Amino acid sequence: MKALTWQGKRDVRIESVPDPTILEPTDAIIRVTSTAICGSDLHLYEVLGPYLSAGDILGHEPMGIVEEVGPGVTQLQVGDRVVVPFNISCGYCFMCLQGLQSQCETTQVHEKNKGAALLGYTSLYGSVPGGQAEYLRVPQAQYGPIKVSSDGPDEKYLFLSDILPTAWQGVEYADVPDGGTLVVFGLGPVGQFAARIGVHRGYRVIAVEPVLERRTMAERHGVETFDPATVDDVPGALRELTGGRGPDAVVDAVGMEAHGSGGSTVAKVAQTVAGLLPDKAAQKVFETAGVDRLTALHQAIDTVRRGGTVSLSGVYGGSADPMPMMDMFDKQIQLRMGQCNVKKWIDDLLPLVEDSSDPLGVLDLTTHALRLDDAPAAYSTFQKKEDGCVKVVLKP
Numbered sequence: 001m002k003a004l005t006w007q008g009k010r011d012v013r014i015e016s017v018p019d020p021t022i023l024e025p026t027d028a029i030i031r032v033t034s035t036a037i038c039g040s041d042l043h044l045y046e047v048l049g050p051y052l053s054a055g056d057i058l059g060h061e062p063m064g065i066v067e068e069v070g071p072g073v074t075q076l077q078v079g080d081r082v083v084v085p086f087n088i089s090c091g092y093c094f095m096c097l098q099g100l101q102s103q104c105e106t107t108q109v110h111e112k113n114k115g116a117a118l119l120g121y122t123s124l125y126g127s128v129p130g131g132q133a134e135y136l137r138v139p140q141a142q143y144g145p146i147k148v149s150s151d152g153p154d155e156k157y158l159f160l161s162d163i164l165p166t167a168w169q170g171v172e173y174a175d176v177p178d179g180g181t182l183v184v185f186g187l188g189p190v191g192q193f194a195a196r197i198g199v200h201r202g203y204r205v206i207a208v209e210p211v212l213e214r215r216t217m218a219e220r221h222g223v224e225t226f227d228p229a230t231v232d233d234v235p236g237a238l239r240e241l242t243g244g245r246g247p248d249a250v251v252d253a254v255g256m257e258a259h260g261s262g263g264s265t266v267a268k269v270a271q272t273v274a275g276l277l278p279d280k281a282a283q284k285v286f287e288t289a290g291v292d293r294l295t296a297l298h299q300a301i302d303t304v305r306r307g308g309t310v311s312l313s314g315v316y317g318g319s320a321d322p323m324p325m326m327d328m329f330d331k332q333i334q335l336r337m338g339q340c341n342v343k344k345w346i347d348d349l350l351p352l353v354e355d356s357s358d359p360l361g362v363l364d365l366t367t368h369a370l371r372l373d374d375a376p377a378a379y380s381t382f383q384k385k386e387d388g389c390v391k392v393v394l395k396p
Contacts, residue, residue, distance in 0.1 A: 028145065188214070370394055
């Protein structure tokens with residue numbers, strides 16, 4: 001089959017690789033009909049090479065048609081149309097029963113002291129082959145895959161794999177009071193959905209984003225937008241827009257800013273140095289010197305009102321830049337974060353994506369629908385934020 005493989009920094013290629021097979025009774029094989037490029041994939045493309053090996057298959061936002069199931073999979077049948085969550089969870093362990101599927105004790109990557117294994121996402125999370133391919137082996141298929149209707153385009157359901165529940169969890173964690181104000185930093189795919197979810201819930205939503213096309217997309221869904229390039233003091237300007245007090249909550253959907261936007265000199269140097277070192281040494285640089293680019297997080301903490309909540313949906317790594325603990329304590333801020341527990345939110349989200357009025361705009365996110373063969377060029381376009389690129393969907 002064809003699959004997108006990692007070969008080095010900013011070097012991904014389509015290669016011919018063996019078709020996946022059933023390895024465990026709880027496996028399923030799906031024929032991938034759509035698979036998306038996530039902002040987190042850009043971390044692999046740009047800075048997390050020390051945790052990858054040449055030939056690793058990327059991708060963690062797939063859906064498709066069931067081709068084969070193992071004997072331990074009874075709720076799926078050949079021919080079912082399914083979306084596959086990016087985190088691999090069993091459904092019966094202590095963590096899964098608490099709604100913390102991202103911490104699944106059955107698939108935790110103990111040798112790296114990490115949570116649940118993820119599709120297509122480095123040795124930190126199990127080195128499980130990903131979904132940017134023609135076929136995918138789905139572990140824990142007795143629980144994970146989400147059956148969806150055979151009607152409608154893939155894009156109606158595809159984002160249930162990651163970014164839509166990630167955004168939903170981010171807004172849940174933000175704990176915005178009824179009629180309150182939510183600020184969203186970053187209007188990439190997760191930020192777009194977080195902002196729209198806020199509007200859907202009746203909040204005033206202000207989104208901070210430097211890219212015009214992304215602001216324009218959000219404005220179509222009732223989001224107020226703010227260009228940070230127009231002011232010297234972003235938190236101060238946002239406080240002015242919210243009566244001088246600041247918003248009730250902030251969702252940081254930026255994270256490591258792997259799309260090539262800014263960042264601290266220390267972080268850039270650490271990334272460059274790490275790229276010149278053997279993998280083990282480079283991993284140490286990332287874990288201690290950091291790939292952190294905490295501008296958005298620091299601004300979120302500065303922006304939120306006293307007693308408010310900052311919710312992190314963006315991914316951070318390393319430990320180079322200290323948190324402003326004095327300010328956080330003084331402002332009595334709540335800080336919530338974590339890998340999305342996809343299955344926890346599906347009952348809330350599935351009716352919304354099936355609603356013919358499309359209240360969250362799932363059909364207004366994809367800017368580039370391309371063949372799998374076009375994936376290497378698409379990674380570059382997405383990383384550089386060129387051609388109005390917000391979301392890439394690949395069609396194997």
